Amino acid sequence: MTISKMLLSAAGFAMVAGLAQADTSGKRIALSNNYAGNSWRQAMLETFQETGKQAVDDGVVAAADAYTTSENQATEQAAQIQNMILQGYDAIVLNAASPTALNGAVKEACDAGLVVVSFDGIVTEPCAWRIAVDFAAMGKEEVDYLATRLPDGGKLLEIRGLAGVFVDDEISKGIHEGVAEHDQFEIVGSVHGDWAQDVSQKAVAGILPSLPPVVGVVTQGGDGYGAAQAFKAAGRDTPLIVLGNRQDELKWWSEQHEANGYETMSLSIAPGVASLAFWVAQQVLDGADVPKDLTVPFLKITQDNLAEALETTPEGSVANVTYTLDDAKTVISDAK
Amino acid sequence: MTFLSRHRIILPVVSLAVLLAATFYMQPRAMSYFGLNLLFNLAVPIALATIAQMMIIMVNDIDLSLGAFVSLAACVTATFLNDTPMIGLLILLALILSYAVLGALIHALELPAIVVTLGMSFVWSGLALFILSSPGGASPGWLRTLMTVKPPFAPMAVVAAVIIAGVTHLLIIRSGLGTVLRGVGGNARSVERAGWPVIRLKALAYGLAGLFGVLAGMALVGLTTSADANIALRYTLLSIAGVILGGGEFTGGKVSPVGAVIGALTLTLAASFLSFMRLSPDWQIGAQGAILILVLTARLIFSRKGAEA
Incomplete structure (x- = not known):
């Protein structure tokens, strides 16, 4: 027992x-x-x-x-x-x-x-x-950030992703919600960059001649570097471009920061x-x-942790x- | 070896048995009612699509649009057949009819089937995207019940495979009409001179292909519970491989419905087997091809030896 x-x-x-x-x-x-x-x-x-x-x-x-x-x-x-x-x-x-x-x-x-x-x-x-x-929240956050940096507002260019894909609709919806809230901003142009640098560069280069000066570019990721190149090629001032955590985008940002103190924000999944x-x-x-x-x-990169993020992101990859x-x-x- | 070349069904059966034994050895859990069903239930729509392809290969043509057609049938099933059954049924019937018309056209205008069906694949894909531009829809309740039914003794997948093989064997091999249909593939001119209207026979063969294509789409939706426009694109090549693996030949007239069903099961099992082996996905497609080549080589060797004997 x-x-x-x-x-x-x-x-x-x-x-x-x-x-x-x-x-x-x-x-x-x-x-x-x-x-x-x-x-x-x-x-x-x-x-x-x-x-x-x-x-x-x-x-x-x-x-x-x-x-x-x-x-x-x-x-x-x-x-x-x-x-x-x-x-x-x-x-x-x-x-x-x-x-x-x-x-x-x-x-x-x-x-x-x-x-x-x-x-x-x-x-x-x-x-x-x-x-x-929450892709919509991601889009809205971009405009919220622009509102803190550019309190006077201005005209924006929107770069969208691949047409007909759910993610593209959602991010764009969030961006437009943000613009409705911060009514000092106005979207004056919208192109599809298919989340790829080369496509974005072509699309932005195509629409730029018809645009008034823009203060900011809202993006979906994978398209910021291409947009920057298009602005440079057109001889325009580089606006505030929200980036999407790709290595080439972060590298460009870091270079710009060293050259002229450029500051922005980058976010993606x-x-x-x-x-x-x-x-x-x-x-x-x-x-x-x-x-x-x-x-x-979201994974958000600001000026404070840019150097660290760039260091840990392999070339051609994403943070x-x-x-x-x-x-x-x-x-x-x-x-x- | 004449025995093997005369009974061409033996090689597909042996291939399936060997692969099944190897799978059971690696994954004993698969050796059960539940396991067999999981292993083979997605083979049911593939088997139906393979039978559809067999109908076309039987009359000495080839169908490159089958995957897109099955996807379209799946999209119609998940939308119209679910929401408004009458309209859905009518659309599916119209699809079968259009396949029959296609067969008649191909024969009457002496068009190469490979070109016509390749062209039609874009039409079917376009229609499927039009009906279901983003993934969705729902399976009709009765279809879901049918595809998840648990019959006694053997799982649904096995019962369905036996029924499909049995019915098509009776239709194609045993019935008089089936014999004439195979004759169209073997020697269309003789069949015509014997007084048969070849154009109607071809339309019938294509119509049967359409019917089994639609059934494949319905079975697929019953399993997945919803559809998207690209859901069955792989079926084009899978179905051709299944027919050939099952002892059919491109020369027309030489087909085996039972073999085609076994071929479809073998292809499905091969993919699972490779996954159980933890083979890297980069190698899996290649390995699937290797299995196919292995079986076909074996067949060639046997038929050569049979011819020599």
Whole structure:
């Protein structure tokens, strides 16, 4: 009897100890990614692998594996997710090829007891968690910043992204909201730069001759350097261009600052959001109460941290930040 | 070896069995009702698309628009068929009819099918984008129920594959009409001289392809619960590979419905197998191609030996 009592108490102790430690040390997390063909996605995969490896080494999770489909197709990714269920993963961190076409596979995963956390390319299936980007807020923040720098206002040029894409509509909506609020500003021209420096440069060069002097340029990222080159080629004064965290943009800013004290702001979504999604998945597995809809903070670069950001950003890449478990906890508590 | 060349279905069956055994060895979890369904449910629309492609290859043509057509059918299913079932049904019927008309046109004007279908692929893609410019729509409830049904003994994916193979085998291999259809691909002139209206037969073959293309789109939406305009673009090449893998030949008339379904299952399984192997995605497409070449080489060797014997 005493032995069974001892066994019981030992079992009880083991259970308590198990609860006190990370509950997730035996859990396996997989990243399902649909595309790896640009610098942002490459940086995203790298961050996930670094974060995952560290977490495995620390014994927080048992595995953190990254999978990318060989073709950027929803049907392929659906099959990939179903394979992950078979492989016995406990959670899937997902950057989806389509917001809706993966819902069937995601539902299968949820029904099989997996935790699905989608980020960047989010899915609408209600059983999944979403780490979304408030693109409209990003656009509005640009105008808010311009209002602090140029209290007298003036005329603005807007560079948009790829026509017909959700992200482009959202950022532009935010910019126009901002302009409505700060009515000292007026958008006098709008071009599509497709988030690429060369396209932006051509588009801005094309519209510049028809524009009155502009005091600021609002952008969507990946287009600021091209815009600056177009202004220079046209012999115009460089306006206040809001940048988008690309390495060439930051380098140009830094050079301008040294030459003539140019100051601006740069903001975009860090590819490290994959590490945030990883920690959110870990928290859900851990039993934390996590709201289904979370919002990613922007990565903002100002004059104060420009040198540091430029140093850590590889050439041709985009400024990044690796989120930690504490960052994830902050994001979760902010959403409650 | 004459045995193997006479029973061309054996090679596809063996390929599938080997691949399945290797998958089970690597991932024992797949060896269950639930596992088999997960492994194969996305093969059901591919199998239907492969049958559609087989109808075209059967009459000695090739369809490069199938992926776009299946995407369009999926978009119609996720929008019109869900919101206004009658109109949706009419549109789908019109799509099948347009395929039949296309077949008749190709025959009457002696147009190369490869060019016509390549051109049509842009028409289908455009229509799909027009209907669903951004991803969305929803699967009709009954379709979702049908695609997630859990029959006793065998999972939905396996049951569906058997039914598709069985029905098309009866239609193409066993029925008189099917034999004439295969004859059109083998020797259209003889069939014409024997008094058959080849133009109608071609229209029928294309119409059947349209029917199975539409079914593929519907099955896909039933699985994914929604559609986008690019959802099935890969099906064009997958379906051609499936037909050839299943023992069909480009020379026309030599097709096997059962083989085509097995070919589609093999292709789907090959992708999962490579993913289980943790092969880098850069290598996966190449490895899929390698599996295809391996099977085709085996077939060539067997048929050569059969010819020698």
